[in-house]
Structure formats: structure tokens, C-alpha cells
Amino acid sequence: MAHDVTPPPEVVCTSLAKTFAGGTEAVRPIDLTFAAGRTTALVGPSGCGKSTLLRMVAGLENPSAGRIEIGGAPPRATLRRAGLSVAFQDPSLLPWRSVRGNIELALTLARRKAGASEIDQLIDLVGLDGFAETRPAELSGGMRQRAAIARALATRPGLLLLDEPFGAVDELTRRQLAQDLPRIWEARGTTTILVTHSVSEAVLLSDRVIVLSPRPAEIVADIPVDLPRPRPEDAARTEAAGALIDRVFAELSKGMAASNPPLAAQ
Amino acid sequence: MTNAAAGTGRPLATGRRGAGGYGPMLGVLVLLAGWELAGQLLTEAFVLAAPSEVALYLVRDWQLMSRALGVTLGNAAAGFVIGNVAAVALAGVALLWPRSERVITGLALLVFCLPLVATGPILRVFFGPGPGPQIALAALAVYYTTLIPLLVGLRAAPDSWFDLVRSYGRGPMSALVHVRAMAALPYLFTGLQIAAPAAFLGAMVGEFTGAERGMGVLTVRAIRALDVEMTWGLATVATAVAILAYVGIGALARRVLLEAPPVILAAPAVATGRRLGGWIDTGLVILLALGGWAGAIWAFGLNPFFAKGPGDVLDALVFAPDAAATRATIGAALAESAVYLIPGYIAGLLAGAALAILLILVPAVASTAMPLAIALRSVPIVTTAPLIVLLLGRGAVGTIFLVAVMVFFPSFVACLQGLRQAPGQVMAVFDSYAAGPLARLVRVRIPAMLPAFFAAARMAVPASVLALTVAEWLATGSGIGSLMALSASLSDYDMLWSSVVLVSALSALGYVLVGAVERRVLAIYAPEQLA
Numbered sequence: 105m106a107h108d109v110t111p112p113p114e115v116v117c118t119s120l121a122k123t124f125a126g127g128t129e130a131v132r133p134i135d136l137t138f139a140a141g142r143t144t145a146l147v148g149p150s151g152c153g154k155s156t157l158l159r160m161v162a163g164l165e166n167p168s169a170g171r172i173e174i175g176g177a178p179p180r181a182t183l184r185r186a187g188l189s190v191a192f193q194d195p196s197l198l199p200w201r202s203v204r205g206n207i208e209l210a211l212t213l214a215r216r217k218a219g220a221s222e223i224d225q226l227i228d229l230v231g232l233d234g235f236a237e238t239r240p241a242e243l244s245g246g247m248r249q250r251a252a253i254a255r256a257l258a259t260r261p262g263l264l265l266l267d268e269p270f271g272a273v274d275e276l277t278r279r280q281l282a283q284d285l286p287r288i289w290e291a292r293g294t295t296t297i298l299v300t301h302s303v304s305e306a307v308l309l310s311d312r313v314i315v316l317s318p319r320p321a322e323i324v325a326d327i328p329v330d331l332p333r334p335r336p337e338d339a340a341r342t343e344a345a346g347a348l349i350d351r352v353f354a355e356l357s358k359g360m361a362a363s364n365p366p367l368a369a370q
Numbered sequence: 371m372t373n374a375a376a377g378t379g380r381p382l383a384t385g386r387r388g389a390g391g392y393g394p395m396l397g398v399l400v401l402l403a404g405w406e407l408a409g410q411l412l413t414e415a416f417v418l419a420a421p422s423e424v425a426l427y428l429v430r431d432w433q434l435m436s437r438a439l440g441v442t443l444g445n446a447a448a449g450f451v452i453g454n455v456a457a458v459a460l461a462g463v464a465l466l467w468p469r470s471e472r473v474i475t476g477l478a479l480l481v482f483c484l485p486l487v488a489t490g491p492i493l494r495v496f497f498g499p500g501p502g503p504q505i506a507l508a509a510l511a512v513y514y515t516t517l518i519p520l521l522v523g524l525r526a527a528p529d530s531w532f533d534l535v536r537s538y539g540r541g542p543m544s545a546l547v548h549v550r551a552m553a554a555l556p557y558l559f560t561g562l563q564i565a566a567p568a569a570f571l572g573a574m575v576g577e578f579t580g581a582e583r584g585m586g587v588l589t590v591r592a593i594r595a596l597d598v599e600m601t602w603g604l605a606t607v608a609t610a611v612a613i614l615a616y617v618g619i620g621a622l623a624r625r626v627l628l629e630a631p632p633v634i635l636a637a638p639a640v641a642t643g644r645r646l647g648g649w650i651d652t653g654l655v656i657l658l659a660l661g662g663w664a665g666a667i668w669a670f671g672l673n674p675f676f677a678k679g680p681g682d683v684l685d686a687l688v689f690a691p692d693a694a695a696t697r698a699t700i701g702a703a704l705a706e707s708a709v710y711l712i713p714g715y716i717a718g719l720l721a722g723a724a725l726a727i728l729l730i731l732v733p734a735v736a737s738t739a740m741p742l743a744i745a746l747r748s749v750p751i752v753t754t755a756p757l758i759v760l761l762l763g764r765g766a767v768g769t770i771f772l773v774a775v776m777v778f779f780p781s782f783v784a785c786l787q788g789l790r791q792a793p794g795q796v797m798a799v800f801d802s803y804a805a806g807p808l809a810r811l812v813r814v815r816i817p818a819m820l821p822a823f824f825a826a827a828r829m830a831v832p833a834s835v836l837a838l839t840v841a842e843w844l845a846t847g848s849g850i851g852s853l854m855a856l857s858a859s860l861s862d863y864d865m866l867w868s869s870v871v872l873v874s875a876l877s878a879l880g881y882v883l884v885g886a887v888e889r890r891v892l893a894i895y896a897p898e899q900l901a
């Protein structure tokens with residue numbers, strides 16, 4: 105199963121900044137290194153610039169300053185090798201293709217091959233067994249997001265970018281995914297960047313949590329997560345995890361307070 | 371109906387298909403019964419043939435009719451293919467080179483505004499005997515109605531789908547193959563569905579002038595002979611062909627597509643007015659049109675006796691000794707036509723909108739009327755022009771009515787579609803405030819209808835000019851259509867070309883004016899449409 109895996113790259117952002125053409129400053133110059141083969145979570149208030157940061161790493165948005173290196177090369181080189189996958193915040197499945205069809209399209213685009221059984225396994229993994237031939241219009245919002253996750257995994261990318269992949273997924277399924285997905289990216293040793301709104305998810309899934317300030321995004325805190333793996337479902341309730349979650353929350357509200365005092369005062 | 375279902379817009383599609391079963395059939399039966407009754411009662415008037423009489427005629431003369439039908443169908447099919455291939459090619463150029471899109475659509479509009487009846491005789495001289503003009507007119511009748519939805523369709527995919535393609539390192543070519551082409555398919559079918567009956571109409575109009583065989587030839591003969599049964603028989607066959615073509619392509623679309631093709635009548639209005647780019651493009655369109663016109667005459671080495679270039683027309687209208695007389699003649703004819711055109715156009719538009727608004731308040735009726743109206747929209751109204759003139763006389767009433775009918779169906783279908791497309795979530799908000807149907811109509815549905823209404827209003831400008839000129843050419847003997855017919859038969863090519871140029875320019879101007887009103891209104895009621 106481990107054939108044809110792109111080796112996980114290290115991602116280095118140097119003074120990376122983004123100001124949109126309209127003048128919106130989304131990301132303040134950021135220096136950040138995402139370690140190879142590890143999972144890093146990005147948390148921050150809505151609209152702070154998380155998706156923008158991720159899109160720059162994916163080579164979909166040009167930085168207005170600074171640079172990104174993926175495994176020592178610019179994002180474009182990684183793109184050309186189809187060395188990364190993005191699970192977008194909006195699942196962006198093609199409506200005229202089934203779940204399987206969407207996954208196959210990703211493989212075609214990435215010029216990779218995967219056996220039917222491998223695709224089936226992925227579909228099972230995200231809990232869509234029985235829906236392989238279903239079109240997106242007949243899936244719920246959460247099911248679509250899970251299909252997008254399966255699609256992102258299918259090409260065996262060395263770098264996996266997940267933008268709030270569980271946003272519309274129900275709590276129980278989220279927990280199940282939080283159990284199953286890390287197993288895959290650990291087995292493959294993928295470099296994963298996970299944007300999430302859920303603090304406990306960030307802690308449970310990642311090796312490190314980066315807390316961002318409200319827009320324009322700046323790094324407020326960089327918190328290593330040294331909980332042992334594998335992390336069972338109740339790992340979030342251990343004392344160590346609880347402490348980490350509290351700390352992330354504290355940093356988040358500190359960041360909020362700095363930019364928006366009245367709200368934090370309540 | 372769950373919220374999730376409402377969000378995807380599925381109930382609309384299934385509802386339409388469900389109601390498509392018996393409603394239209396019932397409608398057709400009622401229509402037939404009314405027609406028969408009127409035909410029997412008015413039999414003294416000699417202008418209305420009852421369905422039974424038409425059927426008898428068709429049975430009796432089926433050989434003549436089927437031979438003519440075969441010829442016209444062949445011409446229409448050739449024009450259909452040529453016109454649509456041209457549309458796809460033009461859309462491709464606009465896609466590869468976005469800067470050219472406005473010039474392409476501008477030129478395409480100008481050509482679409484050519485009065486087909488007068489283009490016929492000019493093409494006749496160019497092609498000589500044979501099917502050339504019929505096929506050319508069929509192609510001219512379809513390329514625009516395919517080009518516009520296709521351009522919309524090629525841009526209909528959300529950015530995130532292109533991000534997906536890019537995130538796997540693939541370029542515009544992959545995006546075209548895997549995303550754009552597929553996303554544009556429903557829009558292409560929308561265009562083809564309207565194009566199929568239009569091609570038939572174009573071929574018939576081409577046959578009006580100097581062809582030897584075909585439905586158009588028979589139509590002219592029937593009118594000249596005042597053969598009421600034959601005229602009605604021809605109109606019935608043309609209508610049946612149009613509806614079958616429309617339904618056939620619709621059925622094909624449903625086999626290929628996931629949902630019914632979207633209803634689109636024109637591209638969203640492009641804000642041109644104030645920006646310099648708009649003026650430059652407009653100038654470029656005019657320059658290219660004039661250049662292409664002069665260039666074609668030169669390249670084909672056409673006989674200057676009938677092939678008039680831009681200079682000749684300018685001469686005839688401005689510098690020639692009889693220029694003032696020419697201007698006066700054309701001006702008088704245009705004024706005569708405007709008296710019929712403008713009231714008919716406005717009446718048709720408003721009647722379409724009003725009926726759509728009425729029907730939406732009675733949803734059961736709306737879902738029955740919709741498929742019927744969509745099918746009827748495809749009827750080549752123009753082929754029934756002689757009938758309407760026969761029925762209502764050569765005076766104002768008949769002609770205005772004809773123009774109104776021509777405008778009514780597109781307006782009605784577009785408005786009904788617009789009214790039904792009121793965004794589900796916004797409606798849900800109004801539901802939650804327990805707003806009555808009237809409040810919803812005024813605050814949500816009518817604003818949601820406006821873009822479709824104006825799209826129809828723009829496309830209706832050339833359509834109404836076509837209807838009017840055909841009626842004048844064939845039947846009423848007044849106005850610009852009649853002047854063009856007269857000039858063609860007298861070989862007064864200066865007059866003919868000048869009329870064609872002025873009618874096209876005025877149609878295009880009308881289109882642009884409606885677009886300007888549209889932008890004003892949408893800026894207030896539906897600003898998101900102008901983004």
C-alpha cells in the first residue's frame with residue numbers, strides 16, 4: 105500500500121504576507137516552518153486569513169511579499185509534480201460526477217493510478233460506503249466534505265492541506281474521522297496542515313497548534329502538542345490534553361482582546 | 371419538503387417533470403377544441419380553417435407537403451449545423467482571448483439584427499438558384515441563440531473548481547476539458563433547443579424569396595392564392611416540426627444531462643456605457659463590421675450593380691442627388707413600421723410578465739402552463755404571420771397583435787422562470803416572518819424576475835423586427851418590410867441595402883437601449899446581477 109508515496113516535504117514560509125488588490129491586508133509577514141511528516145493545526149477567528157495562508161502554500165494565491173518553499177522548491181514545482189492535495193473549505197465536487205468519479209478525476213489530473221479497491225477503501229474510510237456511485241447533489245453537506253477528504257487523500261500527496269474539512273460534519277462522524285484520518289497520514293508520513301475552528305480537534309489531531317490573530321493574521325502562539333499517539337477518542341479528556349486545550353483557548357482570546365477589547369471584556 | 375432538498379433546487383426540477391405529463395396534453399386538447407369550434411362558427415369568414423379541415427387538407431395533399439417538408443428540413447439541418455459550429459468556434463475564441471469577447475458578441479449581435487427577409491434576396495443574388503440562401507439564413511437564425519448561452523455556460527463554473535484543477539498542477543486545457551466543457555453542456559443544450567426551431571424558421575424565410583421548392587415557397591403560393599386551408603396546413607406542419615425539434619432536443623438533453631437545461635435568453639448585460647473600454651469596443655465592432663462588409667464584396671468580386679458597399683450606401687443616403695428622396699422614403703416607411711412595432715413590443719412584454727405573475731400566484735396552473743409555454747415559444751410565429759393578418763386584417767390590430775405574440779412567449783417563459791427561481795433561502799426567511807404571498811411577490815419574486823425579464827426584452831427586439839418585417843413583406847404591404855420587398859423586386863439595390871443597414875443599426879440600437887434601461891433598473895433592484 106505504501107508504494108508511490110511522495111516523500112513528505114518541509115514547508116518553509118519566510119516573511120510571507122498577503123494584501124489583496126482591494127487593499128485588504130489578510131496576512132502580516134509570517135515566518136513559519138511546517139515540519140516534514142508532521143501535522144500542524146492553524147486556528148484563528150473567522151476571516152483572519154487562514155484560508156489565504158493555505159491557498160498561498162498551495163500555490164493558488166501569489167504572496168504579495170515573502171516566499172514559500174516546499175521541500176526547498178517553490179510551490180509551483182510541487183504543483184507540477186501533483187505533490188500536494190487540498191481539501192477546500194467548500195467541497196467543490198463536480199456535480200456531474202459521482203463520489204467515485206470525483207476521486208477518479210483527481211487521480212487523472214494528478215496523473216496517478218489507484219486500483220478500484222483502493223478507492224473503495226478510501227470511500228469506506230470517510231464513511232461513505234454505499235454512496236460511491238452517488239452524485240454530490242444527493243449528498244448532505246457533511247457527506248460532500250467527506251468525499252472531498254477522500255479525494256484529497258486519493259492521490260497520495262506528500263503535502264496535505266485541509267481547510268476546515270469537518271465544518272459541516274456531525275459531531276459523531278467528526279470523532280470517527282478524527283480517529284481514522286491521522287492513521288492514514290501517519291502511516292504515509294504526510295506533511296499535513298489543518299485549518300480548523302475546533303480547538304479540541306486541533307489539539308487532538310496535530311503535533312503543533314499555531315494560533316493566529318484576527319485579520320491581518322499574525323502568529324499569536326505556537327504550541328507543541330506532545331500527546332502520545334495513537335490518541336483514542338477519550339484522549340481529549342486527559343489532563344494533559346485539557347491543559348493544552350485551555351491554553352489554546354487562552355491564546356485565542358488574548359489575540360481577540362488585543363484587537364477587539366469590548367467583546368473580550370464581556 | 372426538507373430544507374436540504376430546497377437548498378439544492380431539486381424539487382423544482384422534479385416538480386417540472388412531474389407536471390410535464392398531462393398538463394400540456396390537456397392544454398393542447400383545449401386549444402384544439404377551441405380552434406375547431408371557432409373554425410366551424412367562423413366558416414363564413416373564410417380566414418379560419420378548423421383542425422378537421424386542416425387535417426383533411428394535409429391528408430389530401432400529403433405528397434406535396436411531405437416533399438416540401440423534406441426540402442426545408444434538409445436546408446434547416448444544414449444551417450443548424452453550420453450556425454452552431456460557428457457559435458462554438460466564436461465562443462472558443464472569446465474564451466481563449468477574453469479581451470475579444472465584447473467585440474465578438476457585438477459583431478454577432480449586429481449580424482443577428484440583419485432583417486432576414488431582406489438578407490434573403492441579397493443572398494439570392496449572391497448564391498444564385500439553389501439552397502444557398504436558405505441554408506445561410508437558417509445558420510444566421512441560430513448562431514446567436516447558441517453563442518450567448520454558451521458564453522454564459524463557459525463561465526458558469528465556480529472558481530473553486532478551477533482551483534481544484536490548478537491544485538493538481540494542471541493548466542487551462544485540463545480546466546477546459548474537465549470543468550468548463552462539462553459545465554457548459556447544459557447551456558449548449560439550451561441554445562440548441564431554441565436553435566432547432568429557429569433553423570427551420572430561417573430556412574422557410576430563405577425560401578420566401580426566389581427558391582423553387584420548400585415550405586416557404588408553398589406558403590408564399592398559398593397566400594397569393596388566398597388558399598386558407600393550405601396556409602393553415604403549412605402553419606400547422608411548421609408548428610409541429612418546431613415543437614418536435616424542441617421536445618426532441620430536450621429529451622436528448624435529459625438523457626445526457628443530470629437536470630433540465632437552464633432557461634437563458636441572453637447574456638447578462640455588460641456594463642459598457644461609462645467606461646472608455648466600452649466605447650472602444652463599440653467603435654471596433656462598427657469598424658470591423660464595415661471592413662468585413664466591404665472586404666467581402668471585394669474578395670468575392672461581386673457585381674457592383676447589386677453588391678453595395680458601405681460607400682455606396684453612404685452615397686445613396688447622403689451625397690447622391692436623390693439622397694433626400696431616398697431618406698424621406700425610408701424614413702416614412704420606418705415611421706410606419708414603428709407605429710406597429712413599439713406598441714406591439716411593449717404589449718407583448720407586459721402581457722408576458724403579467725400572465726407570469728398571475729400564474730405564479732396559482733402554482734398548480736403555473737406548473738401546467740410552463741411546459742406548454744416553453745413549447746409554444748418555439749413555434750415559428752412568423753410562419754403564422756399570414757394567418758394573423760388574414761384573421762385580423764391588414765390594419766393596425768393584426769400587425770400589432772403579431773408583434774405582441776412574437777414577444778409574448780419569450781417574455782412569459784423568462785418571467786415565469788425568473789419568478790420560480792426566487793432564491794429558496796430568501797423565501798424561507800420571508801416564510802419565517804409569515805409574510806403573505808403578495809409581500810413575497812413584491813419583495814422577492816419580482817426583483818428576482820427582473821433579470822430574466824430584461825434578458826427576454828433585449829432578445830425580443832430583433833425578434834419583433836423580424837416578425838414585423840415578415841408580415842409587411844408577405845402580407846400587409848406597408849412599412850419598411852414592404853419597402854424592402856418592393857426594392858428587391860424592382861432591383862433598386864441602393865434602396866434595399868440602405869434599408870437593411872438602417873434596420874440592423876436601429877435593431878442593435880434598440881437592443882442597446884433596452885440594455886441601458888436594464889442596467890438602471892437592476893442597479894436598484896438586483897445590484898448583484900451587475901457585479
Ligand SMILES: Nc1ncnc2c1ncn2[C@@H]1O[C@H](COP(=O)(O)OP(=O)(O)OP(=O)(O)O)[C@@H](O)[C@H]1O
Pocket residue numbers: 124125126128129130148149150151152153154155156157193319
Ligand atoms: N480574493 C479575495 N479578494 C479580496 N479579499 C479577500 C479575498 N479572499 C479573502 N479575502 C479577505 O481576506 C480576509 C481573510 O480571508 P480568509 O478566507 O483567508 O479567512 P479565513 O481565516 O479562512 O476565514 P474563515 O475561518 O471564515 O474561513 C477576509 O477579510 C476576506 O474578506
Ligand SMILES: [Mg+2]
Pocket residue numbers: 154155156193267
Ligand atoms: Mg477559510
